[in-house]
Amino acid sequence: MATPAIEFLAVTKTYRKPLGGQLIPALSDVSFSVLPGEVCAFLGPNGAGKTTSISILMGFLRADSGEIRVLDFAPGDVRAKQHIGFLPENFAFYKYLTASKLMKFHAALAGVKAPVADRLVPELLNQVKLSGYEKLKIAKYSCGMVQRLGIAQALLGDPQLLILDEPTSGLDPAGRKDVRDLILSLKRAGKTIFLSSHILSEVEQICDRVVIVDRGRLLRTGTVDELLTAGDRVEVLTNLLPETLEPNLAEWGAIFERDAHGVRISIPVAYKRQLAETLWAEGSDVISITPVRSSLEDLFLKVVGGGQPS
Amino acid sequence: MKIVTIALNTFSSFLRDKLIILFGILFACVVLLMMTSLLGMKALNSGANAHQMQSYVLSFVAAIMSLVSGCGSLLAAWAAADTVASEMKSGTILAVMARPVHRWEFLAGKFLGVMLLMAVYVAMMFALSYLLAWMGGETIQASPWVLLVYPLVRYAIYGAMAMLLVTVIHPVLAFAAVMAISVAANVVDPAQHYSNMFWTWVRNVLYVVLPSTALLSEEKFLVITHATLKKTSWIEHLTVIAYGLDYALVCLLLAMWSFHSRTLKRD
Numbered sequence: 262m263a264t265p266a267i268e269f270l271a272v273t274k275t276y277r278k279p280l281g282g283q284l285i286p287a288l289s290d291v292s293f294s295v296l297p298g299e300v301c302a303f304l305g306p307n308g309a310g311k312t313t314s315i316s317i318l319m320g321f322l323r324a325d326s327g328e329i330r331v332l333d334f335a336p337g338d339v340r341a342k343q344h345i346g347f348l349p350e351n352f353a354f355y356k357y358l359t360a361s362k363l364m365k366f367h368a369a370l371a372g373v374k375a376p377v378a379d380r381l382v383p384e385l386l387n388q389v390k391l392s393g394y395e396k397l398k399i400a401k402y403s404c405g406m407v408q409r410l411g412i413a414q415a416l417l418g419d420p421q422l423l424i425l426d427e428p429t430s431g432l433d434p435a436g437r438k439d440v441r442d443l444i445l446s447l448k449r450a451g452k453t454i455f456l457s458s459h460i461l462s463e464v465e466q467i468c469d470r471v472v473i474v475d476r477g478r479l480l481r482t483g484t485v486d487e488l489l490t491a492g493d494r495v496e497v498l499t500n501l502l503p504e505t506l507e508p509n510l511a512e513w514g515a516i517f518e519r520d521a522h523g524v525r526i527s528i529p530v531a532y533k534r535q536l537a538e539t540l541w542a543e544g545s546d547v548i549s550i551t552p553v554r555s556s557l558e559d560l561f562l563k564v565v566g567g568g569q570p571s
Numbered sequence: 572m573k574i575v576t577i578a579l580n581t582f583s584s585f586l587r588d589k590l591i592i593l594f595g596i597l598f599a600c601v602v603l604l605m606m607t608s609l610l611g612m613k614a615l616n617s618g619a620n621a622h623q624m625q626s627y628v629l630s631f632v633a634a635i636m637s638l639v640s641g642c643g644s645l646l647a648a649w650a651a652a653d654t655v656a657s658e659m660k661s662g663t664i665l666a667v668m669a670r671p672v673h674r675w676e677f678l679a680g681k682f683l684g685v686m687l688l689m690a691v692y693v694a695m696m697f698a699l700s701y702l703l704a705w706m707g708g709e710t711i712q713a714s715p716w717v718l719l720v721y722p723l724v725r726y727a728i729y730g731a732m733a734m735l736l737v738t739v740i741h742p743v744l745a746f747a748a749v750m751a752i753s754v755a756a757n758v759v760d761p762a763q764h765y766s767n768m769f770w771t772w773v774r775n776v777l778y779v780v781l782p783s784t785a786l787l788s789e790e791k792f793l794v795i796t797h798a799t800l801k802k803t804s805w806i807e808h809l810t811v812i813a814y815g816l817d818y819a820l821v822c823l824l825l826a827m828w829s830f831h832s833r834t835l836k837r838d
Binding site: 316319321322323338339342343345347349351352355357366367369370371372388391411414424434 | 572573574576577580583584589661662663665666667668669670671672673834835836837
């Protein structure tokens with residue numbers, strides 16, 4: 262098995278209010294891992310511990326206990342950071358610089374040689390649709406443009422691992438689609454991407470793995486397929502639904518829909534066998550029984566108890 | 572190379588800093604005002620003998636330079652405290668520290684940026700001292716390098732101290748602490764005797780711990796005339812400069828050590 266790109270093992274972090282005040286647990290025994298080449302979504306409501314976790318991954322903050330490895334190095338190790346592209350939440354910038362100068366500044370810090378940076382910077386700015394705005398001071402950029410610039414700087418130096426905190430924040434629908442397409446193209450290129458986002462429908466489309474945290478505790482982790490197919494409903498497809506069965510279905514919490522192929526009945530897993538036997542007894546054919554794949558949003562709301570993702 | 576990149580960016584940010592621009596404007600106003608005073612003094616003392624006039628002018632130049640030099644200390648301490656704190660406040664430090672940059676490299680780059688600013692300031696001070704002496708019809712007898720190196724080393728101490736303090740406290744407090752330390756360092760006079768043993772002990776400890784920036788004052792060289800020209804040996808110069816650089820280096824290393832374990836977040 263490949264060495265995980267990110268490994269979080271029993272990580273605990275507690276903040277202490279100034280002057281020896283109250284202890285605030287931020288992370289309690291959180292464990293998850295992200296394999297190379299995976300796109301992993303890091304989800305949780307406000308105050309769940311996402312930013313704390315990302316800060317620990319980047320070496321900005323130290324965990325109280327637990328083991329953390331990033332590209333098989335300790336967090337903050339320069340050798341790991343050489344292969345990491347990072348987009349902080351609400352990307353901050355030097356207002357007096359132009360996009361081109363900011364990119365060249367970051368390229369120099371990333372160890373990209375000046376001639377390479379001269380070629381690479383316009384390419385990346387073009388990739389995030391900022392061509393033509395290179396000479397404009399960043400202070401005059403809109404929120405969306407700043408976010409695009411943040412993504413472009415994260416891509417400098419051809420990083421192996423991208424850590425993106427709210428990459429679509431501040432973007433319009435077209436911009437969000439561009440970022441989604443960009444992430445998919447990076448995924449195809451074999452990059453590992455760890456992102457936090459509150460747009461769950463988008464996350465579901467691009468992610469392989471999901472980590473859900475709330476109040477510093479890990480609630481769920483697994484591949485999208487594992488988590489979304491492990492729903493509590495099944496869909497039964499039958500050729501015929503006798504009218505006499507309809508009151509029973511309502512009682513079992515079933516939802517049904519008639520179409521050209523027959524009747525699709527969505528029912529809680531607990532009534533699956535009972536429904537199938539009843540249908541057979543009534544002379545109907547059960548064509549298929551398939552688990553209902555829930556949406557990531559449904560799963561999220563279910564596990565965090567209706568809290569709002571952020 | 573990364574240190575130089577951070578230093579140049581820091582210097583560039585200083586040139587756009589509103590507070591530093593305001594400082595520059597005030598500096599220019601003070602200089603113009605002083606020039607007027609100098610010319611006025613020269614006109615009033617036109618009947619005095621040459622030696623007296625030379626002494627007046629050089630003393631006046633030394634007084635002006637003392638003021639300008641003091642402002643430089645404020646600038647060095649503020650620039651060093653603010654440059655690190657503003658990165659934390661704005662959050663720009665997060666994107667920078669996500670790059671393959673060691674924390675000590677970041678701080679070294681910031682310090683180098685401050686020293687670039689102070690080098691420009693010292694060059695302006697140097698030009699001003701010669702301009703004032705020329706306007707007074709006199710020449711400065713001290714070697715030019717003394718007027719450049721001494722203040723720069725002194726500002727390195729203030730900058731490094733401010734950088735050390737800002738890794739643990741608010742920049743305004745760090746700035747105030749550096750100013751308090753510099754005043755206390757000048758007050759602690761080893762020649763003065765106290766009857767109380769405790770105060771003698773406190774004074775001795777403070778004299779060792781606090782930076783003796785008075786040793787690095789270039790003003791004493793500005794007032795030297797032909798008649799009183801004192802030859803300072805290279806050993807004396809080197810000892811004083813080595814003391815200053817050593818003090819600054821210790822502060823900078825302590826700052827790097829303190830910054831190494833500091834939590835990086837948007838303040």
